[in-house]
Amino acid sequence: MLDILNMIIHSISNISLWSVVDILVVSYIFYKAYMLMRETRAEQLFRGILLIFALIPISYILKLDMLYFILSKTITIGVLSIIIIFQPEIRRALEHIGRSAFDDVHLIEDDKILERVITEVTNAVENLSETKTGALIVIEQSTRLGEVISNNGTILDAKVTSGLLENIFVVNTPLHDGATIIRNDRILASGCVLPLTNNTSINKKLGTRHRAALGLSENSDALIIVVSEETGTISLAVNGRLTRNFDKDKLKNILIKIMQKRREKKVKSVEERVKTWIKTVRRKV
Ligand SMILES: Nc1ncnc2c1ncn2[C@@H]1O[C@H](COP(=O)(O)OP(=O)(O)OP(=O)(O)O)[C@@H](O)[C@H]1O
Helix, strand or coil: CHHHHHHHHHHHHCCCHHHHHHHHHHHHHHHHHHHHHCCCCHHHHHHHHHHHHHHHHHHHHCCCHHHHHHHHHHHHHHHHHHHHHCHHHHHHHHHHHHHHHCCCCCCCCCHHHHHHHHHHHHHHHHHHHHCCCCEEEEECCCCCCHHHHHCCCEEEEEECCHHHHHHHCCCCCCCCCCEEEEECCEEEEEEECCCCCCCCCCCCCCCHHHHHHHHHHHHCCCEEEEECCCCCCEEEEECCEEECCCCHHHHHHHHHHHHHHHHHHHHHHHHHHHHHHHHHHHHHC
């Protein structure tokens, strides 16, 4: 016991300033990773890994050779298995980091243009709902959806008008199947295949159109509007949540609000970055 105590005291007395910085950086990364995984199925697994990480040095210090051997091997094999099992979560986390690290390019800056685009979209949605024409409309924000578009999508690059949107979804026309994607004030592509959600708690009556909307909202910050072919119900999927029973005005207000908020967040973060940069330069001069 005295040996162990001596070893701990010796190790602590050998800690340098760089080791402290190292520990702080690693702790910060672990904290951020935990925050990203919170409330996902990876959370419990992450806790398990932390426990194993904590037990490895303890088993080493206490000379529990068998336990130490098993735990260290578990970590090596475990890391590989985690990458395979949690590929969607890891991808989402990396996209999230990428999104906050780089400037957003697909946000409508001008309020008049934003209002016009959303008015055209919501007018179309109202008419599609009245005629019970199934539709899936994606409004891109900062997550680039190029990969989704290249999945069978047909590039249109046309001005957003309610007439064109309604026309796209007319049954038995070539582009009515799949999603239509709007980038800025342009209808970028139609007939796009979206990723389906794995969420098992979604209403069993909802089919693949709604599942596709929810799936994309889990993987991006896009706003996805669904018009049900069966009931004409208007739904909106945002950030992994599907909200149903919108009318035109409610939909218009919420879309404008979310898009303006996203833009303010961007302006703020750019301002903050510039301010920090100026402060650093001043300090150095
Ligand atoms: N992965 C996908 N990406 C884009 N669109 C899809 C995808 N899967 C299905 N769809 C669209 O949804 C249509 C099928 O809708 P389905 O009836 O299964 O969905 P639903 O959620 O019950 O909607 P509705 O209430 O309109 O019937 C397809 O014809 C296609 O246009």
